[in-house]
Amino acid sequence: MAGLRDIKRRISSVKSTQKITRAMKMVAASKLRRSQEAIVRARPYAIEMRHLVNGIARRADTETHPLLRKGRNGKVGIVVITSDRGLCGGFNANVINKLMRTVKADFAERDVEVTVVGRKGVELLKRRNLNVRATFINVFDGPVMRAASHIIDDIVDDFKLGGTDEVYCLYNEFKSAVQQMVTLEQLLPFAPDEAEDPQDDAALLDFLYEPDQEDVLERLLVRHMRIQMHRILFESAASEHGARMTAMDAATRNAGEVIDRLTLKYNRARQDAITKELIEVVSGAEAL
Numbered sequence: 001m002a003g004l005r006d007i008k009r010r011i012s013s014v015k016s017t018q019k020i021t022r023a024m025k026m027v028a029a030s031k032l033r034r035s036q037e038a039i040v041r042a043r044p045y046a047i048e049m050r051h052l053v054n055g056i057a058r059r060a061d062t063e064t065h066p067l068l069r070k071g072r073n074g075k076v077g078i079v080v081i082t083s084d085r086g087l088c089g090g091f092n093a094n095v096i097n098k099l100m101r102t103v104k105a106d107f108a109e110r111d112v113e114v115t116v117v118g119r120k121g122v123e124l125l126k127r128r129n130l131n132v133r134a135t136f137i138n139v140f141d142g143p144v145m146r147a148a149s150h151i152i153d154d155i156v157d158d159f160k161l162g163g164t165d166e167v168y169c170l171y172n173e174f175k176s177a178v179q180q181m182v183t184l185e186q187l188l189p190f191a192p193d194e195a196e197d198p199q200d201d202a203a204l205l206d207f208l209y210e211p212d213q214e215d216v217l218e219r220l221l222v223r224h225m226r227i228q229m230h231r232i233l234f235e236s237a238a239s240e241h242g243a244r245m246t247a248m249d250a251a252t253r254n255a256g257e258v259i260d261r262l263t264l265k266y267n268r269a270r271q272d273a274i275t276k277e278l279i280e281v282v283s284g285a286e287a288l
Contacts, residue, residue: 071165082121
């Protein structure tokens with residue numbers, strides 16, 4: 001009977017875990033819906049902002065402007081976007097693995113420093129041989145735009161002082177609730193998109209700058225990068241909630257399978273115990 005009690009206790013424990021994973025799946029689904037709405041609002045503005053900055057940057061001197069000047073194979077900065085909480089499948093591991101592959105493959109001969117966004121990224125990189133320059137945690141506890149501004153301002157200041165020659169951002173781009181793509185995006189120096197149609201309206205326009213072109217372009221570039229980081233944070237948040245919803249759905253199904261197996265095992269053990277008792281009763285009766 002001790003074995004039956006153990007099995008029954010395990011069934012009760014797995015059922016409690018299943019209730020938790022089902023609730024976490026529902027919470028993640030609710031947060032995912034809100035994050036998707038935020039992305040829908042953020043993406044059009046980010047696209048138009050880049051289009052505007054492209055038109056101005058293509059007229060500027062890339063060798064003299066500090067945010068357009070091409071790197072000289074110096075130090076590389078990588079901003080890694082992870083989550084503050086776990087239980088989201090391979091969401092964080094995929095980013096860190098991509099980071100290590102990128103460092104070894106593309107920047108093997110260069111110094112790399114990492115800016116980490118998210119508590120889980122900080123924990124995972126403690127075991128890696130990388131130079132962590134700065135960390136930002138709990139960025140979604142307050143206004144996301146304020147957090148994006150803090151991150152970008154820190155990066156831009158370091159870039160202007162010559163701390164890095166190139167800066168990239170590594171994050172999970174949201175595709176759907178079940179698909180997230182780890183993306184490496186260049187932030188600095190800003191590279192105008194030459195693929196845009198040179199005959200469009202923005203390319204044909206000329207501008208009057210006040211107070212001067214360099215100052216206007218720098219303000220727009222910083223504003224543009226803040227907007228892009230704002231979008232990236234929402235992309236990562238939606239990807240996190242999608243990954244967590246998928247992981248909790250799989251955990252709930254697995255718990256159901258474990259419960260079915262334990263229930264079958266419990267019924268068989270109970271049947272064996274009853275059969276054994278009947279045999280003992282019949283054997284005792286025959287002996288008398």
